[in-house]
Amino acid sequence: MKKDLVNILACPIDKSYPLQLEIFRSNGPEIESGIFICSKCKRWYPIIREIPELLPDDLRDDYTEFKTKWKTQFERLNIK
Numbered sequence: 001m002k003k004d005l006v007n008i009l010a011c012p013i014d015k016s017y018p019l020q021l022e023i024f025r026s027n028g029p030e031i032e033s034g035i036f037i038c039s040k041c042k043r044w045y046p047i048i049r050e051i052p053e054l055l056p057d058d059l060r061d062d063y064t065e066f067k068t069k070w071k072t073q074f075e076r077l078n079i080k
């Protein structure tokens with residue numbers, strides 16, 4: 001996804017925006033991996049293979065693989 005997309009994405013739970021964008025890996029203008037953090041509800045949403053996944057709780061994966069892959073980033077951001 002392009003970085004500019006952060007300007008139009010909102011939290012699916014409380015519609016809060018803009019979301020905080022943390023980039024884990026990018027390729028030129030394309031963000032390959034990262035997360036969005038909602039400052040209101042503190043939920044986070046992943047960007048996986050350039051695709052942002054902003055899903056409500058009942059559709060949300062637990063993202064174990066993603067969190068393991070980016071363990072140091074999650075620790076840096078103090079996200080459980």
Ligand SMILES: [Zn+2]
Binds near residue numbers: 012015042
């Ligand atoms: Zn939220």
